[in-house]
Amino acid sequence: MEIEVIFKIAAIGILTAVIGQILKNSGKDDIATLATLAGVIVVLVMVLNMISELFDTIRTIFNF
Amino acid sequence: MDSIYKIIGIALITCIATLIVKPIRPDFAIFLSVVGGIIILFLLIDYMANVFDVFNEIFHITNINSSIYGIIFKIIGVGYLVEFTASICSDTGNHSLSDKVLLGGKIIILVMALPIITSILEIVMDLLPS
Amino acid sequence: MSGISAWLLSIAGVVILSVLCEFILPEGQINRYTRVIFSFVTLFVIISPLPTLFGKEIDFSKWFTTSDTTLQENYLYNINKNKLNAIQEDLQSELTRLGINNVEVSITANLYGEELEILKIYVDLRDIEFSDNFENKNTIGAKNAIEEIISLFPSLQDVEIEYKDG
Numbered sequence: 549m550e551i552e553v554i555f556k557i558a559a560i561g562i563l564t565a566v567i568g569q570i571l572k573n574s575g576k577d578d579i580a581t582l583a584t585l586a587g588v589i590v591v592l593v594m595v596l597n598m599i600s601e602l603f604d605t606i607r608t609i610f611n612f
Numbered sequence: 613m614d615s616i617y618k619i620i621g622i623a624l625i626t627c628i629a630t631l632i633v634k635p636i637r638p639d640f641a642i643f644l645s646v647v648g649g650i651i652i653l654f655l656l657i658d659y660m661a662n663v664f665d666v667f668n669e670i671f672h673i674t675n676i677n678s679s680i681y682g683i684i685f686k687i688i689g690v691g692y693l694v695e696f697t698a699s700i701c702s703d704t705g706n707h708s709l710s711d712k713v714l715l716g717g718k719i720i721i722l723v724m725a726l727p728i729i730t731s732i733l734e735i736v737m738d739l740l741p742s
Numbered sequence: 743m744s745g746i747s748a749w750l751l752s753i754a755g756v757v758i759l760s761v762l763c764e765f766i767l768p769e770g771q772i773n774r775y776t777r778v779i780f781s782f783v784t785l786f787v788i789i790s791p792l793p794t795l796f797g798k799e800i801d802f803s804k805w806f807t808t809s810d811t812t813l814q815e816n817y818l819y820n821i822n823k824n825k826l827n828a829i830q831e832d833l834q835s836e837l838t839r840l841g842i843n844n845v846e847v848s849i850t851a852n853l854y855g856e857e858l859e860i861l862k863i864y865v866d867l868r869d870i871e872f873s874d875n876f877e878n879k880n881t882i883g884a885k886n887a888i889e890e891i892i893s894l895f896p897s898l899q900d901v902e903i904e905y906k907d908g
Contacts, residue, residue: 550651551622557647558629561640584637591643598650599700603693605657609664610689663766667759674755675748677790680783687779688763691772698770718775725779728786735789739796 553598557591564588615659619652642704649703653696683728687721749791756787822853826860829897836891841873842884849898860898866906881907 564587571580626648634641664685671681694717701710760780767773826849833847846866852859865888872879885905892898 553647554626554629557644558633561633561637565636595643595647602650602653609661610685670755674751676752676755691767691776695768695770695772714771728782732786738793
């Protein structure tokens with residue numbers, strides 16, 4: 549089911565925010581930024597995958 | 613018929629998820645709405661394929677000039693892609709980018725439809741007494 | 743009169759298609775734009791038979807690119823391929839129902855025409871196995887049974903059959 553992707557993205561978002569806060573409070577700011585950036589990149593890759601799949605399907609339908 | 617329930621469910625869940633995530637990480641909320649839109653489009657692809665099969669049938673039954681066949685399909689395809697991309701762009705906040713994508717789509721559709729316009733003019737010219 | 747009725751039919755088809763396209767394209771500026779383009783297409787379909795009425799010929803291939811012919815070919819090709827697969831599966835299931843197993847049937851056909859044109863049927867008898875309910879457990883009996891089944895298919899009449907006995 550594709551609805552799980554939404555839960556995954558929401559979970560990654562909340563997770564990275566929490567981890568970022570914890571790291572910032574313990575003083576390691578740079579690692580905090582790295583962690584949030586990593587989360588954003590992972591979600592970006594997932595979303596781009598889905599977009600490319602969508603465009604491929606549309607292209608196959610129209611080359612019919 | 614079940615697909616309408618799936619679509620409603622996905623839309624509502626996406627809305628709630630964006631509400632939850634927005635105060636914590638606003639950019640993730642935008643990701644969520646984009647992904648929710650894409651999932652709904654995936655669900656619709658089956659139905660669209662059925663509609664295009666009926667299109668094919670109508671084309672072949674009514675003997676339309678076969679050169680128009682490809683042009684109409686490409687126009688519909690470009691229309692869909694450009695519309696979706698423009699709405700994703702304006703969702704992420706780049707309204708100017710979405711306008712440019714729409715402009716690109718319009719120009720490409722015009723270029724594809726130019727042969728039809730020139731042939732109309734050519735027919736009319738031929739019918740006039742020289 | 744058939745020319746005029748074909749023309750009217752094509753006009754009706756284009757109008758129906760334009761209405762359908764307005765339905766399914768999403769709202770926005772593209773929708774307004776495609777409405778204009780479809781009105782041009784309708785105009786074209788209405789006007790196009792007029793030169794033949796007046797005795798002058800118009801050649802449209804000057805403007806339209808030939809990529810459209812490949813679209814037509816793809817559509818017919820897929821339809822013919824599906825028909826061919828359906829015939830092959832039916833043949834295979836009839837053979838297994840009679841009790842002849844492990845016979846591979848492959849049909850060569852011309853898929854690029856308006857109608858499916860069947861050229862030859864290849865029957866591979868090398869791995870043949872008979873189940874118990876089949877009499878005449880030898881290749882002659884198998885060939886007779888196969889020919890009998892093939893004659894029951896209307897689209898496979900008068901087609902050359904080639905057997906591979908190994």
